[in-house]
Amino acid sequence: xxxxxxxxxxxxxxxxxxxxxxxxxxxxxxxxxxxxxxxxxxxxxxxxxxxxxxxxxxxxxxxxxxxxxxxxxxxxxxxxxxxxxxxxxxxxxxxxxxxxxxxxxxxxxxxxxx
Amino acid sequence: xxxxxxxxxxxxxxxxxxxxxxxxxxxxxxxxxxxxxxxxxxxxxxxxxxxxxxxxxxxxxxxxxxxxxxxxxxxxxxxxxxxxxxxxxxxxxxxxxxxxxxxxxxxxxxx
Numbered sequence: 001x002x003x004x005x006x007x008x009x010x011x012x013x014x015x016x017x018x019x020x021x022x023x024x025x026x027x028x029x030x031x032x033x034x035x036x037x038x039x040x041x042x043x044x045x046x047x048x049x050x051x052x053x054x055x056x057x058x059x060x061x062x063x064x065x066x067x068x069x070x071x072x073x074x075x076x077x078x079x080x081x082x083x084x085x086x087x088x089x090x091x092x093x094x095x096x097x098x099x100x101x102x103x104x105x106x107x108x109x110x111x112x113x114x
Numbered sequence: 115x116x117x118x119x120x121x122x123x124x125x126x127x128x129x130x131x132x133x134x135x136x137x138x139x140x141x142x143x144x145x146x147x148x149x150x151x152x153x154x155x156x157x158x159x160x161x162x163x164x165x166x167x168x169x170x171x172x173x174x175x176x177x178x179x180x181x182x183x184x185x186x187x188x189x190x191x192x193x194x195x196x197x198x199x200x201x202x203x204x205x206x207x208x209x210x211x212x213x214x215x216x217x218x219x220x221x222x223x224x225x
Contacts (some may be wrong), residue, residue, distance in 0.1 A: 035215075044206055045155075045163065047215040061214040095162060101153060101208060102174070104162035 002026055004034075004096050004105035011111045017084040020108045022096030024053065024077045033099040036070070036081045038092040039107075045095070051079055086112045116141050116209050120218035127197045127225060135192040135221045137207035142187050144211070151211040154183055154192045157220075158203040167192065199225060 003025040010018050024034065032055075036048040049060030051070045058070045069082040083090060093107040117140040127133045135154075143150045152170050155163040165174050167183035170190060180195040194201055202225055207218040 044204075044219045045208075045217045047208075047217065059213065063214075100165075100168060100210070101155070101163070102165055104164075107162055 002098055002103050004098070004103060006094075006096060006105040006108045009109040009111070011113070012086050013114055014087055014112055016086050016112075017082060018086060018110050019080055019082040020094050020110070022079045022081070022105050024079070024098075031099040034079050035097045035099070035101065036079075037095045037097055037101075039095070040089075040092040043092075046092075048081070048094075050099075053077060053079060083110075086110075088112050115214055116143075116212050116216050118207055118209055118216050118218035120205075120207060120221050122221060123219070124222045124224060127223065129199060129225060130196050133194040133197050133201075133223060135205050135207075135223075137185075137190045137192070137218050139188045139190075139209055141212065143209050144187055149211075150186065151209060152183075152185070152190050153208045153210070154181075155206045155208065156201070156203055157206065163206065197223070197225065201225075 005023045007021040012018050032053045033050055035050045037045045039045045049070050051058040053072050060068050067084050071080040091112045093109050095107045096105045119138045121136045143152050150170050154167040155165050157163040166177050166181050171183040182193050184191050202223055204220045204222050206220045
């Protein structure tokens with residue numbers, strides 16, 4: 001079964017960028033699409049975008065377009081989410097998940113504060 | 115974007131009693147292939163969400179049969195037949211019929 005291991009917590013100043021990684025341990029899932037979802041404190045989850053680890057096909061929610069970059073490293077089966085121009089509203093737990101949200105990473109806490 | 119509205123926001127229940135969660139979508143979730151892409155998740159404090167139900171009523175492997183999903187088009191329900199202590203936490207619905215995927219704001223189950 002696929003396991004998703006995410007990078008550690010980050011603290012950033014407003015205006016900075018953050019890059020989070022998500023390593024997919026094995027390839028035993030039906031599709032190679034992986035999604036990014038974030039959850040602000042006390043809020044419900046919010047879908048950010050999706051990337052195909054094999055083809056590089058990607059799509060992000062319009063709300064984040066221009067500020068979010070999705071990338072991958074096929075040799076290590078690692079996906080990346082970069083968010084730029086951070087504000088306090090970006091303080092959240094960021095998750096990667098398999099297609100259909102079956103398996104989730106442990107989450108990466110990003111705190112934006114001066 | 116499809117707006118997912120859950121109710122109630124908080125649901126106090128007694129152990130052993132049933133619980134019912136509502137999720138309504140602003141647009142039909144029935145796709146042209148006949149599939150309705152609506153899932154339910156459970157999240158305990160400090161944990162990642164866990165998928166319970168997909169395609170409205172299909173239970174994930176390992177999910178107790180006291181959990182069931184129903185509904186169609188824009189109106190969906192998750193039911194717990196007999197609540198157990200481990201069921202506390204938040205429940206979210208997710209639609210993945212239309213881009214961007216959207217979650218409901220959640221219902222907190224309290225005992």
